[in-house]
Amino acid sequence: MRKMICALGASLCLFAAPVHAADYPTQPIKLVVPFAPGGSVDTVSRIVGQELTKELGQSIVVENRAGAGGNIGFEAVAAAAPDGYTLLMASSPLAVNVSLYKKLGYDPVKSFAPISLVALQPNVLVVNPELPVKSVAELIAYAKANPGKLNFGSSGLGASQHLAGELFKRRTGVDMVHVAYRGGGPAMTDLVAGRIQLMFETIPSAMPYISSGQLRPLAVTVDKRSAQLPDVPTMAEAGVTDFVARGWLGMAAPAGTPQPIIDKLNAAVVKALAEPAVAKRLTELGLVVQGTSPAEFASFLDSEIASFHTLITEAHITLN
Structure with a gap:
């Protein structure tokens, strides 16, 4: 009898997950910013979060969890329930810190489910x-x-x-x-x-x-001139080849978040970034607006981790 009850419970869970994802979201969503209020990551999070509130029909509540070069915020999201109600506005330290710190309370790849790259800086x-x-x-x-x-x-x-x-x-x-x-x-x-x-x-x-x-x-320091500085050459135009140095922002969820929820969030983020008013505000901040698939963001993150690891190793940079 116990085996039958367990089997029945497991089968009900299988059917329950898609229904939950279809109804998502039914409550406010927390967007963790791993840095202090007022910085670029915080500003972008509030701009995008305001538009996502319209797209998803639930409030996006920005929560600043600053400290340890972003690690406190990263760890908080990595440990959160994978239900779509705690998200992360990730940035380049997520790809950098794994090569700077000997011990981390998260894995930059395994601990998160990528949603979309948001912007390059x-x-x-x-x-x-x-x-x-x-x-x-x-x-x-x-x-x-x-x-x-x-x-x-x-x-x-x-x-x-x-x-x-x-x-x-x-x-x-x-x-x-x-x-x-x-x-x-x-x-x-x-x-x-x-x-x-x-x-x-x-x-x-x-x-x-x-x-x-x-x-x-x-x-x-990117491969295209900036709209804010149209007369300033790129590093390649200035004669330094193979040089790209820029920050980035992207949205992610805890690993294990159901794929239907990730897909719904991805569609909402991409649509929000395509909104002319949002794109204009981000461009005015000197950002290059993105909007990618989860797989594209995952591939981008892998590439960033590898390239930063090479640079940090060659430069012998360590923090602990």
Whole structure:
């Protein structure tokens, strides 16, 4: 009798899952942002979340779980119930941290179910105008003539600005010194003041200083020119090949979330990103709007993990 009851229960569960997925969502959805309020990941999450609320008919509640380079938020989502009611706005640290930290409470691939890539976040190489260079070629020549005398800043060890600088060193053969700050703001302050000479910064953060003439842009770090800086060449156009350094954002759920729920979320995210008002706001933030299938996002994440691992290993960067 117990076997019959168990078998009956199992069969009912099999039928129950699709029905649940079809009804989904029936309650508010929590979108975990692994960083503090006010940053780019938080801002994008609120813009996209507002549109998803319309698409899904349930509130998207942004919850900031900052700390440990994003690991606290990543771990929280990895441990959440795979029912579609806890989601993650992932970003490039998800692909980076596995090579930076010796121990993590999650696996960047096995712990999550990809939903969609949301946007790419290009960086721009900016220098203090007092530095006597007006192009990437001149910067490389100056750096080679003055080995170890140029300092580039970042918001911290292993941050996107740091990794972009390390990639630049490897692609050009220059010797520069990395200066890690506690946040991008202090780094930009020192760059404008001339205490450091260059930085790879996100376009929105750098734009006010570029517009005021306090910083000089030399190149954007992706394969297409930015709408915000149409006269600034790409790194390839500037003569540095095989150089792409940009952040990204993507949405994911805990591993084990039913595929019908993932598919429904994917359709909603892709539709939200295609909404002209949403696309316009994200573009104004210097982002390149995406919108992919779950499989495409999974493949992208695999590629990012591999490429960051190579760079971090070659540069001997560790945090613990």
